[in-house]
Amino acid sequence: MPELADRLAALRGRIAAACGEAGRNPAEVELLAVSKTFPAEAVREAYDAGQRAFGESRQQEAAPKIEVLPADIRWHFIGGLQRNKARKVLAGFCCIHSVDSLRLAEYLDRVAGEDGKRPQVYLEVNVAGEESKGGFSPGDLLGAAESLPALRHLDVRGLMAIPPEEDARRWFSRTRELRDELAARTGLSLPGLSMGMSGDFEDAVREGSTVVRVGSAIFGNRDHPL
Numbered sequence: 001m002p003e004l005a006d007r008l009a010a011l012r013g014r015i016a017a018a019c020g021e022a023g024r025n026p027a028e029v030e031l032l033a034v035s036k037t038f039p040a041e042a043v044r045e046a047y048d049a050g051q052r053a054f055g056e057s058r059q060q061e062a063a064p065k066i067e068v069l070p071a072d073i074r075w076h077f078i079g080g081l082q083r084n085k086a087r088k089v090l091a092g093f094c095c096i097h098s099v100d101s102l103r104l105a106e107y108l109d110r111v112a113g114e115d116g117k118r119p120q121v122y123l124e125v126n127v128a129g130e131e132s133k134g135g136f137s138p139g140d141l142l143g144a145a146e147s148l149p150a151l152r153h154l155d156v157r158g159l160m161a162i163p164p165e166e167d168a169r170r171w172f173s174r175t176r177e178l179r180d181e182l183a184a185r186t187g188l189s190l191p192g193l194s195m196g197m198s199g200d201f202e203d204a205v206r207e208g209s210t211v212v213r214v215g216s217a218i219f220g221n222r223d224h225p226l
């Protein structure tokens with residue numbers, strides 16, 4: 001397997017190529033390196049290769065990494081968020097991709113206000129209505145439109161989705177349409193689409209993704225799924 005720095009460079013090349021096909025500017029797409037289950041040394045290696053944005057899915061696992069790694073890393077939270085972890089997540093992470101209900105959004109807004117924060121957030125949508133996955137249903141998402149502009153302590157960037165592998169491109173496209181609809185209903189600009197992982201990020205970019213969350217294609221396979 002090539003070195004981590006080479007894998008990162010190759011990924012950037014593939015993102016740029018997918019942007020080229022879609023007539024997009026590669027500067028519009030951020031590569032988030034998903035480092036969950038990998039040690040701080042692996043993050044350090046990616047950092048030394050120029051990577052600055054990393055994704056983690058558990059606060060307890062991320063905390064010791066955040067502690068020892070350079071302060072200019074932008075940590076993104078991408079996992080299920082329990083309320084009792086909200087304050088710690090707001091302290092360590094600039095961005096939360098997994099806001100899966102209006103109740104959680106309202107709770108985060110309150111805590112962020114108390115702590116003088118204004119994190120970037122993405123609303124996670126269960127775009128294909130899969131039983132096994134969390135997130136807003138498309139109906140609940142559009143139903144939340146009226147409430148979102150009042151959340152002044154959240155910088156709502158847009159939507160996050162983890163669609164089924166089968167027909168992923170169609171679901172990415174559907175996620176973009178939902179984003180457009182939500183933007184129209186809320187009056188918020190919602191420029192962000194967090195979508196695409198190791199196996200499908202090129203299709204996600206072709207459909208408008210602005211953040212691809214890539215783990216195994218950078219760090220290798222994980223021993224346990226998480």
Ligand SMILES: *Cc1c(COP(=O)(O)O)cnc(C)c1O
Pocket residue numbers: 034036057078079162197198199213214215216217226
């Ligand atoms: C683990 C994870 C990823 C990265 O998955 P890979 O297939 O390893 O690229 C992306 N997004 C979320 C929400 C994840 O939990």
